[in-house]
Amino acid sequence: MTDAPDPIDTPTPRRKPKQEITEIAGRPLKPSTLMMGHGYDPALSEGSLKAPIFLTSTFAFENAAAGKRHFEGITGQRPGGADGLVYSRFNGPNQEILEDRLAIWDGAEDALSFSSGMTAICVMLLAYCSAGDVIVHSGPLYAASEGFVAKVMSKFGVKYVDFPAGATREELDAVLNKAKTMAAENGGKVAMIYLESPGNPTNALVDVEAVKAARDAALGGAQAAEGGSTERTSCPIAIDNTFLGPLWQRPLDHGADIVAYSLTKYVGGHSDLVAGSIAGDKKWMDPVRALRNTMGGICDPNTAWMLLRSLETVELRMQRAGENAEKVCAFLAGHEKVERLGYLGMISDERQQDIYDRHCLGAGSTFSVFIKGGEEECFRFLDNLTIAKLAVSLGGTETLASHPASMTHLSVAHGRRQELGIGDNLVRISIGIEDADDLIADFDQALAKV
Ligand SMILES: *Cc1c(COP(=O)(O)O)cnc(C)c1O
Numbered sequence: 001m002t003d004a005p006d007p008i009d010t011p012t013p014r015r016k017p018k019q020e021i022t023e024i025a026g027r028p029l030k031p032s033t034l035m036m037g038h039g040y041d042p043a044l045s046e047g048s049l050k051a052p053i054f055l056t057s058t059f060a061f062e063n064a065a066a067g068k069r070h071f072e073g074i075t076g077q078r079p080g081g082a083d084g085l086v087y088s089r090f091n092g093p094n095q096e097i098l099e100d101r102l103a104i105w106d107g108a109e110d111a112l113s114f115s116s117g118m119t120a121i122c123v124m125l126l127a128y129c130s131a132g133d134v135i136v137h138s139g140p141l142y143a144a145s146e147g148f149v150a151k152v153m154s155k156f157g158v159k160y161v162d163f164p165a166g167a168t169r170e171e172l173d174a175v176l177n178k179a180k181t182m183a184a185e186n187g188g189k190v191a192m193i194y195l196e197s198p199g200n201p202t203n204a205l206v207d208v209e210a211v212k213a214a215r216d217a218a219l220g221g222a223q224a225a226e227g228g229s230t231e232r233t234s235c236p237i238a239i240d241n242t243f244l245g246p247l248w249q250r251p252l253d254h255g256a257d258i259v260a261y262s263l264t265k266y267v268g269g270h271s272d273l274v275a276g277s278i279a280g281d282k283k284w285m286d287p288v289r290a291l292r293n294t295m296g297g298i299c300d301p302n303t304a305w306m307l308l309r310s311l312e313t314v315e316l317r318m319q320r321a322g323e324n325a326e327k328v329c330a331f332l333a334g335h336e337k338v339e340r341l342g343y344l345g346m347i348s349d350e351r352q353q354d355i356y357d358r359h360c361l362g363a364g365s366t367f368s369v370f371i372k373g374g375e376e377e378c379f380r381f382l383d384n385l386t387i388a389k390l391a392v393s394l395g396g397t398e399t400l401a402s403h404p405a406s407m408t409h410l411s412v413a414h415g416r417r418q419e420l421g422i423g424d425n426l427v428r429i430s431i432g433i434e435d436a437d438d439l440i441a442d443f444d445q446a447l448a449k450v
Pocket residue numbers: 116117118119142145196200240242243261262263264265274275276
């Protein structure tokens with residue numbers, strides 16, 4: 001061992017920028033400031049102020065030893081992951097900058113980008129679950145997530161138990177103990193607790209703090225002892241934060257281990273791309289990164305670049321959309337054709353309000369309107385909207401409206417729909433960043449025709 005660096009082992013010059021400024025005079029810089037430059041050094045790209053789009057399938061190594069070192073990182077033979085760019089299924093400059101910036105919003109150590117929200121969720125579940133394992137999940141989930149757990153993971157011998165979003169600590173204890181018994185009977189473990197909060201389209205919130213306490217009580221010791229690991233638990237809590245993140249809810253602060261996103265929604269924010277991500281401690285990201293390296297599914301460079309642009313305005317857009325939603329909901333709440341609203345700014349349930357107060361920093365801009373009547377009344381309302389577009393999805397600059405019972409949740413059995421509170425008189429609205437008074441005028445004239 002010598003202190004002098006081995007010339008062959010000198011890292012390649014292309015690394016993350018050296019002089020990263022993340023605080024001034026001991027004051028940490030806010031995410032909105034860091035979005036303009038963090039993780040990108042213009043000097044490495046001909047001085048280009050904005051990151052170029054790196055359209056390449058592979059990266060030239062400095063020398064053979066560097067190539068070997070990179071592959072040691074990629075294959076996990078050396079801890080710490082890739083320390084250079086290798087091949088575009090593994091990593092790329094645009095994706096790395098994007099991942100650095102995504103991690104900032106959630107206060108995470110690391111993040112991974114994917115070609116869609118569902119790719120992120122599916123690769124994560126596959127990375128954590130083996131035959132015999134049990135997934136515990138909240139309900140309702142995004143339909144494709146629910147389908148992946150119930151119909152695809154089950155093909156590989158992975159079972160699941162679900163609980164309603166608003167479950168209490170006692171209910172959570174019971175469901176985790178049931179999962180533990182199921183796992184023991186199947187020769188597996190409780191592999192993951194998967195949450196979605198608020199749930200779509202009812203906006204029911206999950207008590208993440210209670211889930212963590214229940215997880216630690218039920219699984220904390222036993223599972224760790226089995227594997228002989230020093231980790232307190234091998235069962236991470238993952239949460240789909242698409243509806244409120246990254247601005248209005250920071251689940252890693254409340255006990256979640258992994259936060260998942262459809263970046264297609266608020267983060268992308270312009271309804272012009274499809275992408276996804278997960279973020280959390282590096283130790284939780286590593287198994288997912290390894291599977292992504294094998295399977296593919298990383299976000300493409302062009303989409304990553306578009307997301308870098310989106311991230312510069314995500315706070316502005318979400319703030320404005322949130323303010324608009326508050327004004328629109330104040331109008332709708334008093335309207336004679338409206339039965340009630342499913343809006344996080346107007347919660348009537350005491351326990352849900354308590355979860356909101358502990359977990360949420362804003363009420364969001366996606367909510368349900370229960371119109372007096374049924375499908376016919378809802379359709380008349382939807383067909384008469386002029387500013388709001390009739391489309392599924394959410395979180396874009398423009399206001400969207402849809403009818404979950406006959407669209408996004410049509411495949412859900414009628415009984416289960418009723419159970420989840422998805423009635424025929426429910427219209428889901430995602431408010432954009434238009435002028436709030438224009439939106440109110442539009443809703444007013446459309447409701448008049450109901
Ligand atoms: C849209 C959405 C997804 C899926 O994301 P895609 O980017 O469409 O794959 C997952 N979860 C929630 C809550 C969503 O709204």
